[in-house]
Amino acid sequence: MTAAGDTALIALDWGTTSARAYRMRRDGALIDQRHAALGVQHVRPGEFAQALGALLGDWSALPVPRLACGMIGSRQGWIEAPYSRCPVALQALAAATVRTPEGEVAIVGGLTCVDDTGVPDVLRGEETQVAGLPDDALDAALVIQPGTHSKWTAVANHAIAGFSTYMTGELYAVLREHSILGRLLAKGLFDDAAFARGVDAGLQAPAGALPHQLFAARTLALFDALTPAGAGDYLSGLLIGHEIAHGRAWAARHASAAASTWLVGDDALCDRYARALAQAGVATLRGPADAAARGLWRLARLSGMVV
Amino acid sequence: MTAAGDTALIALDWGTTSARAYRMRRDGALIDQRHAALGVQHVRPGEFAQALGALLGDWSALPVPRLACGMIGSRQGWIEAPYSRCPVALQALAAATVRTPEGEVAIVGGLTCVDDTGVPDVLRGEETQVAGLPDDALDAALVIQPGTHSKWTAVANHAIAGFSTYMTGELYAVLREHSILGRLLAKGLFDDAAFARGVDAGLQAPAGALPHQLFAARTLALFDALTPAGAGDYLSGLLIGHEIAHGRAWAARHASAAASTWLVGDDALCDRYARALAQAGVATLRGPADAAARGLWRLARLSGMVV
Numbered sequence: 001m002t003a004a005g006d007t008a009l010i011a012l013d014w015g016t017t018s019a020r021a022y023r024m025r026r027d028g029a030l031i032d033q034r035h036a037a038l039g040v041q042h043v044r045p046g047e048f049a050q051a052l053g054a055l056l057g058d059w060s061a062l063p064v065p066r067l068a069c070g071m072i073g074s075r076q077g078w079i080e081a082p083y084s085r086c087p088v089a090l091q092a093l094a095a096a097t098v099r100t101p102e103g104e105v106a107i108v109g110g111l112t113c114v115d116d117t118g119v120p121d122v123l124r125g126e127e128t129q130v131a132g133l134p135d136d137a138l139d140a141a142l143v144i145q146p147g148t149h150s151k152w153t154a155v156a157n158h159a160i161a162g163f164s165t166y167m168t169g170e171l172y173a174v175l176r177e178h179s180i181l182g183r184l185l186a187k188g189l190f191d192d193a194a195f196a197r198g199v200d201a202g203l204q205a206p207a208g209a210l211p212h213q214l215f216a217a218r219t220l221a222l223f224d225a226l227t228p229a230g231a232g233d234y235l236s237g238l239l240i241g242h243e244i245a246h247g248r249a250w251a252a253r254h255a256s257a258a259a260s261t262w263l264v265g266d267d268a269l270c271d272r273y274a275r276a277l278a279q280a281g282v283a284t285l286r287g288p289a290d291a292a293a294r295g296l297w298r299l300a301r302l303s304g305m306v307v
Numbered sequence: 308m309t310a311a312g313d314t315a316l317i318a319l320d321w322g323t324t325s326a327r328a329y330r331m332r333r334d335g336a337l338i339d340q341r342h343a344a345l346g347v348q349h350v351r352p353g354e355f356a357q358a359l360g361a362l363l364g365d366w367s368a369l370p371v372p373r374l375a376c377g378m379i380g381s382r383q384g385w386i387e388a389p390y391s392r393c394p395v396a397l398q399a400l401a402a403a404t405v406r407t408p409e410g411e412v413a414i415v416g417g418l419t420c421v422d423d424t425g426v427p428d429v430l431r432g433e434e435t436q437v438a439g440l441p442d443d444a445l446d447a448a449l450v451i452q453p454g455t456h457s458k459w460t461a462v463a464n465h466a467i468a469g470f471s472t473y474m475t476g477e478l479y480a481v482l483r484e485h486s487i488l489g490r491l492l493a494k495g496l497f498d499d500a501a502f503a504r505g506v507d508a509g510l511q512a513p514a515g516a517l518p519h520q521l522f523a524a525r526t527l528a529l530f531d532a533l534t535p536a537g538a539g540d541y542l543s544g545l546l547i548g549h550e551i552a553h554g555r556a557w558a559a560r561h562a563s564a565a566a567s568t569w570l571v572g573d574d575a576l577c578d579r580y581a582r583a584l585a586q587a588g589v590a591t592l593r594g595p596a597d598a599a600a601r602g603l604w605r606l607a608r609l610s611g612m613v614v
Contacts (some may be wrong), residue, residue: 117508119523120530149522166518167486167525172484179477201424203516208552210517211473215456216426218474221428247514 007031008066008306010056011296012105014072016041017127019055022293023062026306030293034059039137040071048078049104065305066105067296068117069128073107076146081109083122089159090131090138094302104253108299113162121165122243125292126151132295133287140256143287144277146240148173148270154255161298164250166243169269172236180226181214181235184221194276198234199276202241213238240276248280262287314338314371315442317363317614318603319412322432323348326362327354329600330369337600341366347378354506355385356411372612373412374603376435380405380414388416390429396466397438397445401609415606423560428472433458436571437467439602440574440594447563450594451554451584453547453576455480459554461562471557473550476576479543488521488542491528493537499582505541506583509548530553547583555587569594 011022017039023031038051053060073081081098088111099107110124129141130153141155148169154161176182201213217238221231251259261277263270263289276283288294300306318329324346330338345358360367380388388405395418404413417431435452437460448462455476459467483489508520524545528538558566568584570577571594581591594602607613 007559076321093522115523117511117523120526120532121523122526122529138470150518164519165522168518170486171482171518171521174481175478178481178485179474204424205514206553206556207512207514207516208509208549208554208556211475211478211546212422212458212471212549212553214474214478215472216422216424216428219427222429225427239518242515243518246513246519247515249515250519251515 004112005043007062008299009064009297010059010062010066011293011300012055012066012071012072013125013128014068014069014077015039015070015298018274019051019057019072020292021055022296023059024048024184024293024297026085028294028297030290033293040074040077046174048072050099050103065300067097067108067300067303067305068105069108069296070125072105073109074078074124077107078105079107081107082113083110083124084213086111086113086162087159090298090300091132091158093127093160096301097299097303106303108296111160111163115164116250121163123151123153123163126148126153126163127160128289128295128299129182129291130155132291132293133262133264137260137262137285140257140258140260142251142255144261144273144284145264146273147265150243152250154251154259156256156259162254164247164254166247168239168243172239173290175214175235176232179214181218181231184218184228185232185235188227191227191230191233194226194230194278195272195275197234197281198237198239199241199244199279200237202238202243203245203280205242205245210242236272237276240272244276244280244282248282260285264291310414314369314480314562315392316371316604316607317366317369317373318463318607319362319373319375319379320377320432320435320599320603321375321384322346322377326358326379327599328366329597330366331600331604335601335604337597340600347381347384354407355379359411360551370574372607374404374415374607374610376415376599376603377444378431379412380416381431384414385412386414388414390417390419390431393418393420393469394466397606398609400434400438400467401606404606411485413610413612415603418467418470422471423557428470430458430460430470430472433460433470434467435602435606436594436598437462437602438605439598439600440569440571444567444569444592447565447567449558449562449566449568450570450571451568451580451591452573453580457550459557461558461566463563463566469561471554471561473554475546475550478545482521482542482582483539486521488538491535491547492539492542493535494539495534498537498540501533501537501546502540502579502582503586505544506548506551506586507544509550510552510587512549517549541570543579544583547580551583551587555589566593571598575578599600
């Protein structure tokens, strides 16, 4: 048990489905954490202060600053913390937090940039995980955060230069649950060979190929070239391969040549991406599991909220 | 009213959801047609003869041959009519029909080929629509049949050289109905400019771009660069643009340089493809609305079933 007086910051990773609170010590170490199914989509407007009380419990009484990131700062959240336009120094991101009306919490804003075809892109929450990488990584890094909407982020000199989003996880989920492909798939042990074959098809795909390759995934399963469990891993590899093909070309234009490639996020998903990236000749490092807490700590320090 | 004695063939386009019967005259003209919701998925095994009776009604008594195409020849249909491997002459396709056990109907088989990456591809039913093009078109044609699973088919010297399938329509449907994109879309009048913008994004897309572009479609809508109705047409154009980018490259390798490009299928969808193909610099001709009936007539002639 650590004395409450050791607490210097309550860091809040507050997303769409759940909320997580971290109690952090003067030296940045994590003392304790709490979580609740009080994500933004589960809290009614006007009831965020109450939700915060439920999440924090007796931590509510601690006289320390609170810094939050994630969808809590979206239009559907407690208060909108505007998007900063890339490139954005972490120092500037830390200075741009927005306070809730009664001052309960400061919230980190999201980022926006414009892709190479002139289309806007957005992220919210991932910027803070990026800030949670080790100090020297922030000199030059390419950070890949796999998920429903994967993010590739280029970091240089402790600033976020730009990023690119991929709807890979969601595409996999809707195809698996709602398309003709889903009927051919079965859950099973990870099929390494089928996954690698899918990644290869994605990496090698010419422009426009995905609608054809999705049908090909079906015929591979129909013609018994893939097992029902393997077909799911093939599809997963195929979509990840596409993301990597585009992401690598994007990174070649936007990330420093000196950048190391970091994976941050769910362990099993990062394992898949590490395999796929290795297949593409890209070595990866793994970010810390508590990247959001570490990032909130860094931003709190940069903002002067903790000293 | 035409005398029953004029009837030379009953042609059956029998698919997954519905069945259509055509009564055809000695000169190949269509006399009359009937349809019923008796597609393969609505008929229990062992009840196809009964379903045929219900579809044909008093035509059942006509002493003329009957030729069917479509999913009625699949493993889930009346009897399996095997896939022929491309290239296949229409003459050979006509010779490879399979009769039901009691001889009620002859059924045209599907086609299979292997794509440029070694993956099998299949079609069933579309081969007969291709055979329904005008006689001289069959010397050299690229036939595009848009739909849930679009088909691009290369025809040379009255033979089907090969084909390529795209899951474009199904991808559009699952994204529209089940992804985060669907929440931003609304039905409305066709938005020509949004569609054209989507097509352009699809045609210009570098390898692997689709997972990124799907997220970009969302931000375009979020940032009010697309109306809710326009976002649906943008997505449609984007996916069709991808299909065309891949299909054109495929056709350059597999279709004759002398081939005209034909669109066959649903009118509204063919209109969309005609616009998108024009944007890619490809002029198109429109196949006949009754392509399946005409194709069955041609195959019946080639098989000697009608003289």
